[in-house]
């Protein structure tokens with residue numbers, strides 16, 4: 001039988017939201033369900049890869065034969081990623097990581113008092129950019145969730161974060177993006193792009209991995 005295209009390859013995928021604690025009972029988060037990242041993990045495993053899925057809190061079951069590491073905050077996610085990034089061939093950042101965390105997490109539940117209150121936020125580390133800056137970096141793929149100027153902003157992230165590829169999605173369109181079963185992706189790399197029109201996340205995951213395999217083959221042969 002034919003060898004599988006990702007046989008012998010190690011791939012790490014982040015998925016889902018992060019939660020940034022405010023106090024022991026509250027957090028800041030977003031609408032990511034994990035569906036897109038889990039679909040990629042499932043598809044990569046089916047193509048023969050050894051898959052590690054670093055997951056924020058979601059209510060999805062772990063795809064068969066996938067190693068899943070559960071995390072909450074962006075900092076937890078960064079630590080889990082960095083502790084196992086050596087020897088990964090491919091990294092795909094599909095998680096919706098909070099850009100900011102609460103600077104001072106309250107140790108006790110915050111009581112209701114004044115009419116207004118303010119939370120002071122501090123920048124979180126950028127997991128994708130950290131991976132992409134490694135000397136021996138894996139083939140590094142980011143996602144870009146945008147609500148306007150989708151391709152332009154994604155192109156900026158591709159260059160600024162030194163990525164090998166970025167998959168942009170317009171999360172302002174009803175029925176795709178966050179928490180939907182379908183999505184549409186515009187995939188960019190240095191010197192090329194490919195549009196993947198609306199399809200199930202399962203199908204898009206396969207198509208995205210196909211593009212990654214083609215680019216990696218191309219890089220190896222150049």
Ligand code: PMT
Pocket residue numbers: 014016031032033034035036037074093094095096097098099124125126127128129141142143144145146157169171177178179180
């Ligand atoms: O989970 P689903 O409900 O299926 O929804 C899928 C999705 C919309 C979440 C997914 O398709 C998607 O777009 N994921 C990326 C969401 C996001 O946070 O995009 P961004 O444009 O803010 O971030 C750009 C890239 O940097 C992403 O690869 C992100 O993982 C990464 N990042 C961002 C901030 C940070 N501190 N660290 C990061 O690694």
